[in-house]
Amino acid sequence: xxxxxxxxxxxxxxxxxxxxRTPEVLNPRFEAAGIDAVMVPLHIRPANxxxxxxxxxxxxxxxGVVVSxxxxxxxxxxxxxxEPSAAKIGVANVIRRNADATMVAANFDGQGFMRGMMNxxxxxxxxxxxxxxxxxxxxxxxxxxxxxxxxxxxIFDVDARKAQDLVTDLKQRYSNLSIxxxxxxxxxxxxVINATPLGLHPETDALPLNVSQxxxxxxxxxxxxxxxxxxxxxxxxxxxxxxxxxxxxLDAQLDLMMKHFGF
Numbered sequence: 001x002x003x004x005x006x007x008x009x010x011x012x013x014x015x016x017x018x019x020x021r022t023p024e025v026l027n028p029r030f031e032a033a034g035i036d037a038v039m040v041p042l043h044i045r046p047a048n049x050x051x052x053x054x055x056x057x058x059x060x061x062x063x064g065v066v067v068s069x070x071x072x073x074x075x076x077x078x079x080x081x082x083e084p085s086a087a088k089i090g091v092a093n094v095i096r097r098n099a100d101a102t103m104v105a106a107n108f109d110g111q112g113f114m115r116g117m118m119n120x121x122x123x124x125x126x127x128x129x130x131x132x133x134x135x136x137x138x139x140x141x142x143x144x145x146x147x148x149x150x151x152x153x154x155i156f157d158v159d160a161r162k163a164q165d166l167v168t169d170l171k172q173r174y175s176n177l178s179i180x181x182x183x184x185x186x187x188x189x190x191x192v193i194n195a196t197p198l199g200l201h202p203e204t205d206a207l208p209l210n211v212s213q214x215x216x217x218x219x220x221x222x223x224x225x226x227x228x229x230x231x232x233x234x235x236x237x238x239x240x241x242x243x244x245x246x247x248x249x250l251d252a253q254l255d256l257m258m259k260h261f262g263f
Contacts, residue, residue: 001027004036008063009061011065012065015070022066025254057097075095076091076092080103104260111144113221114252116252117245129153132208133157134166138155154187186213190218192221194208223246
C-alpha cells in the first residue's frame with residue numbers, strides 16, 4: 001500500500017485499542033479495490049473524545065471513523081446526521097465525514113452479529129437468549145435478537161441500572177416478547193452472547209458466567225475478536241457447545257462500512 005498526500009485517511013477509535021481488527025481487515029479491502037485510502041488506529045480516552053472529534057471534523061483528508069468501546073454513545077450524540085440504523089439503537093459505530101465536515105452516523109453491529117455469527121439470524125429464532133453486557137454492542141445485539149424472533153431475552157450487566165434501562169426500552173418496543181433484567185446464570189438459556197470486554201485480557205479477566213452451567217445444546221457467541229479463542233469459548237467448546245467467534249461480526253460489516261464511506 002502506497003500512502004501519498006492524496007490518500008484518504010480513516011480512523012479506528014477505541015479504548016483500549018490493542019484488540020481492534022478493523023484496520024487489518026479494511027486496509028486490504030481498500031488495496032484490493034484500488035482505493036487510495038488507509039485506516040489507522042487512534043487510542044482515545046473517553047474524556048478526550050470530544051476534543052478528538054472536534055479535531056477530526058476539521059481534517060479535510062479524513063473520510064470517516066469506526067468507533068468501538070466505550071465511545072459509541074458519544075459518537076451518536078456528536079454526529080450531525082444520524083441514519084435510521086443508529087437512531088434505532090441509540091449508539092453509532094461507523095461515521096462518515098462529508099466534504100462539508102458533517103458527520104453521518106450509522107450502526108452495523110446488529111446486522112454484523114446476525115450475518116456473521118447467527119447464520120443470517122436463523123440460529124437466533126425461537127431461542128431463549130442470555131445477553132451479557134448492555135453497552136453499545138449489547139444494545140445493538142439486543143434489538144437484532146428481538147427483531148429476529150427470539151422467544152425470550154434476559155439481559156445481565158454488572159451495571160444493573162444500565163441493564164434495566166435497556167430492558168425498559170426494549171419492553172416499550174417489543175411488548176409481546178418476554179424480556180427481563182436478570183442474573184448471568186445460564187438457566188434455561190440456549191443462546192448465550194458475551195457482549196462485554198471480558199476476554200480481551202485472558203490472563204486477568206474473569207469469565208462472564210459460570211461455565212460449569214453450560215450444556216452441549218447451548219450456542220455460545222463471544223463478540224471479543226482478539227484473542228479469537230477466548231476463555232469463554234474454550235470452556236464452551238470443551239462442553240460440546242456450538243461456539244461462534246467474534247471476528248464474524250466485523251467481517252460481516254465490511255461491505256456495509258465500505259458503502260457508508262462512499263465506496
